[in-house]
Amino acid sequence: MAKNVGGLDKGLRIVAGLALLGLGAFGPLGWWGAIGIVPLATGLMGNCPLYSVLGLNTCPVR
Known part of the structure; x- marks a missing residue:
């Protein structure tokens, strides 16, 4: 697979993913x-x- 996600995009995706997982585990998202x-x-x-x-x-x- 060719990479098509750059540095800033990659960082924002990782932070957003961890935030959503954290809100699901410890917050209101379930x-x-x-x-x-x-x-x-x-x-x-x-x-x-x-x-x-x-x-x-x-x-x-x-």
């Missing part, structure tokens, strides 16, 4: 916080399937 797995996984892998479909790329290295 099981809905599990949706945080998606941005966390795409941030850690550096590849977003939706970006591939839309033809977007925030990664500076091609």
Whole structure:
């Protein structure tokens, strides 16, 4: 898989994913916080399937 998620985008996805997971575990979101797995996984892998479909790329290295 080619990487299509750049540095800033990757960092924001990881932070958002962890925040959602934390709000789900310790806050008001409950099981809905599990949706945080998606941005966390795409941030850690550096590849977003939706970006591939839309033809977007925030990664500076091609």
